[in-house]
Amino acid sequence: MTEKRTPMVAGNWKMNGDRSLVESFTNALNDKAFDRMDVIVCPPSVYLSMFNAEHFQIGAQDVSHLDNGAHTGDISTEMLKELGARYVIVGHSERREDHNETNLLVAKKVARVIESGLIPIICVGEALSVREAGEEKLFIGEQVAALFSEVTADQLKQSVIAYEPVWAIGTGKTASPEQAQDIHRFIRHVLSEHDADLADGIRILYGGSVKANNAQALFSQPDIDGGLIGGASLNTKDFIAICQAAI
Numbered sequence: 001m002t003e004k005r006t007p008m009v010a011g012n013w014k015m016n017g018d019r020s021l022v023e024s025f026t027n028a029l030n031d032k033a034f035d036r037m038d039v040i041v042c043p044p045s046v047y048l049s050m051f052n053a054e055h056f057q058i059g060a061q062d063v064s065h066l067d068n069g070a071h072t073g074d075i076s077t078e079m080l081k082e083l084g085a086r087y088v089i090v091g092h093s094e095r096r097e098d099h100n101e102t103n104l105l106v107a108k109k110v111a112r113v114i115e116s117g118l119i120p121i122i123c124v125g126e127a128l129s130v131r132e133a134g135e136e137k138l139f140i141g142e143q144v145a146a147l148f149s150e151v152t153a154d155q156l157k158q159s160v161i162a163y164e165p166v167w168a169i170g171t172g173k174t175a176s177p178e179q180a181q182d183i184h185r186f187i188r189h190v191l192s193e194h195d196a197d198l199a200d201g202i203r204i205l206y207g208g209s210v211k212a213n214n215a216q217a218l219f220s221q222p223d224i225d226g227g228l229i230g231g232a233s234l235n236t237k238d239f240i241a242i243c244q245a246a247i
C-alpha cells in the first residue's frame with residue numbers, strides 16, 4: 001500500500017444489531033487506540049446516535065439522493081450528519097439488488113453525499129455469472145465510469161471505493177488476494193483515465209467474507225487499503241482483529 005493512503009476498516013452491520021451491541025462496540029473500540037488507520041462502524045441508521053465514539057467513527061449504510069421533502073421512509077444526508085455520521089456506504093450490492101438501485105442513482109447519491117461533506121464508501125462488484133462469463137472488468141469499469149456522470153474527479157478525491165464481488169459476500173468464499181489485487185489495480189487504472197492523482201490517492205477497500213484469518217493476506221496487497229466487513233463486523237473480537245491486520 002502506498003504510504004500516503006491511510007488504511008481503513010469499515011464494519012457494515014446490515015440489518016443486524018441492537019442497543020446492547022452498540023454498547024459493546026462503543027466500549028471495545030474506545031478501549032483501543034487505532035493509530036494510523038480509520039475504523040468505521042456502520043450500524044442501521046436508528047442506532048447512529050447511540051454511539052459515543054471516541055477512537056472510531058460512524059457511518060450510515062445508505063442515504064437519499066434528495067435533500068428533503070415528501071419521500072416517506074427516506075433519510076437525508078443532513079439528518080445523518082446530525083446523528084454524528086461521517087461516512088455513508090453507497091451502492092452496496094444488496095441495495096442495488098433489493099431496491100433496484102442503478103448506476104445512475106448510485107452516482108446521484110454519491111454526488112449528494114460529497115456535496116453534504118460526508119464521505120461515501122462506494123461499492124462496486126460483479127455477480128458470479130458475470131465473472132464466469134469473464135466480463136468482470138467490463139462490468140466494474142461501467143460501475144466506476146458511471147460515477148463521472150454526476151461528480152468530477154476532483155470531487156471524488158476524498159471518497160472511498162469498496163470492491164465487493166457479490167459471489168463473496170456472506171458466502172464464506174473470499175476472492176483470493178491475487179484476484180482482489182487484480183481488480184483493485186484495474187479500478188485505479190479506470191480512475192487514472194480521469195485523473196492520475198485520484199487513482200493514486202483514493203482508498204479502495206476489499207469486501208466479501210473478510211475474516212480475522214484472511215484479512216492480512218488481502219490487506220497486504222499493494223492496491224488494497226483495508227476492508228468493508230459484513231458478518232465479522234458483528235463480533236468485537238473478530239472486528240478488532242481485522243482492524244489490527246490493516247495497520
Ligand code: PGA
Binds near residue numbers: 168171
Ligand atoms: P460479508 O459482507 O463480510 O459478510 O461477506 C461484506 C459486505 O457485504 O459488505
